[in-house]
Amino acid sequence: MLEFAIIVTKIIVLTFVVVLPLVPLAVYFERRFSAIIQDRVGPNRVGIPLTLFGAKKDFSFFGLIQPIADGVKLFLKEDYTPDHVRKGFYWLAPALTVAPALITLAVIPFGSDVTLFGHTIKLVIADIGVGPLFIFAIASLSVYGITIAGWASNSKFPFIGGVRSTAQMISYEIALGLSIIPVLLYFGELNLSNIVEYQAAHGWLLLPLWDNGGGPSAMHKALMWIPMFISFLVFTTSIFAETNRMPFDLPECETELVGGYHTEYSSMKFAMFFMGEYAAMVVGSALIVTLFFGGWSIGFGLDQHLIGTWFGGFIHLGVFLAKVIAFILFFILVRWTVPRFRYDQLMRLGWVVFFEAALINVFLAALIMAAPHLPLAVTIAGFTALAIAAALLIWIAKRFEAPRPKQV
């Protein structure tokens, strides 16, 4: 009974108190940060209208109340269902976009153990041994929401948006899955909590500068950094594509497709698509932080002093959220820096560049890991074979590139 109560409390607190507020916060950050980048101010007014009650000045909280105002607006809008849509799927689609993003939260470790009222609680909802696989399995479901929305809307622009989304998902899912294999090879572990604990003790994956003892040698870490960085690049870019964020937001693509898959949606149904996008962004950031930047760990060997204390988990939770917000800001920076890819460029990047890069990266990481246990000659032969394979792949990619249209 108590177990059950703890699980329900964890679900409610971690999902609805910790992560869901991050979604409107991300929207607020998006608007303010983009405004600052473009030399504007952004929403800074909405607050408590104290002047209505006779005070001298309004209290505006830097406009932090803006997301609530937006939410109220979307709730009160007319929820219009056009006549020509396929009703059942039309209603199903928004829920299918939001739900997967929130379900994936189940396996993300938010902090180390917390001791409350004599119970030690792990700050992860489901501590299962297949973390990343679970996330991939569930996160790829969100494409159904978009595709079904595009199809159910029964008009051409949403349909194109839905089809694009499917094509994009297929081309990036492979790179996403392959890019993470070197990481899992390095940890030898699929449990995200253990992965983070390992990073807390032996250095973050992309910042392996400390070790509390018992870890791999510094040389090994430095060598592994190269495939890990390639993994990071491919994985992050694929997450951008997966969450339909800016350089790859072809399914919505205002300039070409009006609003893309959510053209026919209004009010809360539209808001759910919006929420789904930002929730996916939060989960994506959380996943990248967990795998590559040490999750909840403070780093620099400071974590071992906090683990075991009753408050350590809360500090770790704060650190984790700070890291996630920092990464969300990076997402936003990318959105306002990089222009949208053309559709064929996007497909090329996914199939020709990232797929191959991730594939070669898997073998590179495996070779580096195996090198100490292999005879020198085999190692050298392996690296040579890998270099030849890489060169061959690049040559093939260049040789069979689609010819450019003839200039007139």
Next chain:
Amino acid sequence: MAVIKVQRPKLSFAEKIYFGALIKGFFLTMQHAVASLRGKARGAKDMASSGLGVTMQYPEQKWDAHLPEYYRGAPALVTDEQGRDRCVSCQLCEFICPPKAIRITPAEIPSNDTWAKVEKRPLEFEIDMIRCIYCGMCEEVCPEQAIFLRKDYAITGTSRKDMVHDKKKLYEIGGVRVGLVNKWNDLK
């Protein structure tokens, strides 16, 4: 016309792998972000910015001192040095007004008045500020230099009736204007 063949630019390897441009882009956007946070965005000084970006925060800060001479704000009636209504109710402005915002009720000046020789003045002069498009044609057409567009722009009201400027309000906005052509008095 001769055909001009535009050559596609030859990209170097560094340009092809795209990362350099990406990082340059990050620097550019972050430069803008930092500059606008410090209130040093380009043009912030000229635009009298509030210290964030180039934006002036309207109700607290106003642009009034910087309005140019030719600014077209609310139209208003003016009196001259002797305090005489310059308007002679010729109704040219009423007829020229594109959105038909002006309505004049003419009246005769009684014969015992100092300015009896002018013959007419407006009994009521109304400008519907909901209709007014600030085009300035009334000012242009006025033969008596009686109506001018002033620099008032924040015209608000809680009802349609509030938004109709009557004669009193128009003179209040317009005030006295000196140094105009004086054709009805001896100053000429």
